[in-house]
Amino acid sequence: MSTAQPVLRIRDLHKKYDRLEVLHGISLDVPRGRVLVVIGPSGCGKSTLLRCINGLEAIESGDIELNGESISSGKTRWNLVRQKIGMVFQSYDLFPHMTVMGNILLGPLKAQGRDRREVTREAEQLLDRVGLLDRKDSYPRQLSGGQKQRVAIVRALCMNPEIMLFDEVTASLDPEMVREVLDVMLGLAERGMTMLIVTHEMAFARAVADKIIFMDQGVIVESAPPNVFFENPVSDRARRFLNIFQFDGVKKEEQPHVES
Amino acid sequence: MLDSALNVFRQGRNLARLMEGLWVTLEISAVSVLLSMLLGIVVGLLMTTRKPLWRAAARLYLELVRFVPILVLLYIFYYTLSRNWGINLEAKIVAVLVFTLWGTAEMADLVRGAATSLPAHQRESGRAIGLTESQINRYVIIPQAVRRLIPGVINLTTRMIKTTPFVFFINVPELTKVGQQIVEVAGMKNYMASFWVYAFIFFIYFAVCYPISRFSGFLEKKWEN
Ligand SMILES: Nc1ncnc2c1ncn2[C@@H]1O[C@H](COP(=O)(O)OP(=O)(O)O)[C@@H](O)[C@H]1O
Numbered sequence: 001m002s003t004a005q006p007v008l009r010i011r012d013l014h015k016k017y018d019r020l021e022v023l024h025g026i027s028l029d030v031p032r033g034r035v036l037v038v039i040g041p042s043g044c045g046k047s048t049l050l051r052c053i054n055g056l057e058a059i060e061s062g063d064i065e066l067n068g069e070s071i072s073s074g075k076t077r078w079n080l081v082r083q084k085i086g087m088v089f090q091s092y093d094l095f096p097h098m099t100v101m102g103n104i105l106l107g108p109l110k111a112q113g114r115d116r117r118e119v120t121r122e123a124e125q126l127l128d129r130v131g132l133l134d135r136k137d138s139y140p141r142q143l144s145g146g147q148k149q150r151v152a153i154v155r156a157l158c159m160n161p162e163i164m165l166f167d168e169v170t171a172s173l174d175p176e177m178v179r180e181v182l183d184v185m186l187g188l189a190e191r192g193m194t195m196l197i198v199t200h201e202m203a204f205a206r207a208v209a210d211k212i213i214f215m216d217q218g219v220i221v222e223s224a225p226p227n228v229f230f231e232n233p234v235s236d237r238a239r240r241f242l243n244i245f246q247f248d249g250v251k252k253e254e255q256p257h258v259e260s
Numbered sequence: 261m262l263d264s265a266l267n268v269f270r271q272g273r274n275l276a277r278l279m280e281g282l283w284v285t286l287e288i289s290a291v292s293v294l295l296s297m298l299l300g301i302v303v304g305l306l307m308t309t310r311k312p313l314w315r316a317a318a319r320l321y322l323e324l325v326r327f328v329p330i331l332v333l334l335y336i337f338y339y340t341l342s343r344n345w346g347i348n349l350e351a352k353i354v355a356v357l358v359f360t361l362w363g364t365a366e367m368a369d370l371v372r373g374a375a376t377s378l379p380a381h382q383r384e385s386g387r388a389i390g391l392t393e394s395q396i397n398r399y400v401i402i403p404q405a406v407r408r409l410i411p412g413v414i415n416l417t418t419r420m421i422k423t424t425p426f427v428f429f430i431n432v433p434e435l436t437k438v439g440q441q442i443v444e445v446a447g448m449k450n451y452m453a454s455f456w457v458y459a460f461i462f463f464i465y466f467a468v469c470y471p472i473s474r475f476s477g478f479l480e481k482k483w484e485n
């Protein structure tokens with residue numbers, strides 16, 4: 001098991017914005033079919049880490065490998081690499097001038113040059129799975145935030161990526177829509193999708209993760225299975241961070257499910 | 261009442277002259293609008309480049325042309341240039357030149373606005389699904405920029421058409437000029453002449469500009485989704 005090649009391997013990644021170094025040597029592996037959840041305080045570099053992985057930010061030093069091939073060598077053809085890395089952002093960034101179907105088909109048709117009939121069939125299956133097949137001809141502005149994020153997930157999935165990156169995809173959703181998006185991600189985990197997820201939904205992190213990565217100020221402070229991390233965090237920093245999500249019960253026993 | 265109207269238009273070649281005037285108006289408008297669109301796109305894109313010199317030059321041009329009254333520009337080009345430097349330009353050419361100068365500046369500003377108002381993450385979303393930069397421009401950026409551009413462009417077109425009577429002052433025989441000449445002659449005998457002639461001109465401007473503006477409304481509705 002541990003000898004198998006990870007889908008994503010990061011070694012000693014350093015990243016600066018101008019003179020400000022925000023990632024100070026990050027190393028992690030995402031094995032095939034596993035789900036890693038990255039948590040940590042705001043501004044600690046989680047988004048930057050994901051953006052470096054699919055080349056939206058240039059890195060200073062270190063190495064990133066996708067299926068054993070380095071993609072940080074400088075002559076990387078990012079448009080090809082990105083077809084294998086699905087990414088969903090916090091802001092719903094569907095293309096507003098295209099229908100749901102148009103959004104989903106654009107990448108497979110133009111970037112991958114696939115057959116329209118075949119991709120349409122796949123897109124319809126995926127939309128059906130997230131409960132949005134009847135909205136395939138709608139425009140983004142006719143959808144709710146939760147629906148837009150589900151479409152954004154399908155748009156990334158339809159490229160048949162090796163790994164999916166999620167950057168706080170529920171952070172700007174109304175609370176009642178968070179669940180429908182998280183359920184889609186749980187469904188992906190069940191189907192064995194390899195994922196690297198940044199989230200503030202602790203109950204979800206615990207349910208979906210094979211491993212929790214706790215980051216603070218540009219370094220990985222702790223890396224452990226969810227039950228270990230949430231029950232016995234080793235570092236002070238992790239304990240302080242987790243305390244933010246705890247409410248001392250005023251009336252009765254604490255209810256661990258209330259977060260947002 | 262109606263007789264007075266019919267008389268004005270029947271007299272001599274009056275109606276034909278008005279139509280010729282309309283043709284000149286349309287000619288000046290159409291040529292200047294077309295040239296302005298093309299040049300405006302170029303200047304507008306210059307304003308969004310990272311080269312500071314280009315940006316400053318485009319900016320200066322825009323500020324200069326936009327805030328000088330059209331009439332002053334017409335006089336400068338028609339009288340000053342031709343008198344002092346012996347450049348003799350036909351009035352109609354001067355009209356097209358000045359209108360294009362002005363239209364290009366306005367168009368450039370519209371293009372700059374449309375190109376810079378698109379959120380940066382639209383480009384990133386395109387990158388994230390593996391599109392090349394030119395595919396992103398073609399399928400994501402340009403279609404959205406054009407949609408944002410259309411209302412402003414239509415508005416500019418009607419404004420340019422409505423401003424053509426200014427070329428009156430450099431003696432181009434366009435619609436309003438011809439109308440005035442007709443009124444001067446016919447008005448001696450027919451006190452309703454000016455009313456009928458200007459009503460006719462009013463109607464013509466409306467008939468030209470209204471469909472253009474409706475077309476814009478149609479596109480906006482169509483792209484609302
Ligand atoms: N484009 C940028 N230019 C300069 N600094 C940035 C940029 N993006 C993020 N930063 C800084 O990098 C640090 C990490 O940001 P980010 O990766 O967005 O953190 P997180 O996603 O964990 O909240 C923050 O201090 C932030 O201010």
Ligand SMILES: [Mg+2]
Nearest residue numbers: 046047048168
């Ligand atoms: Mg972030």
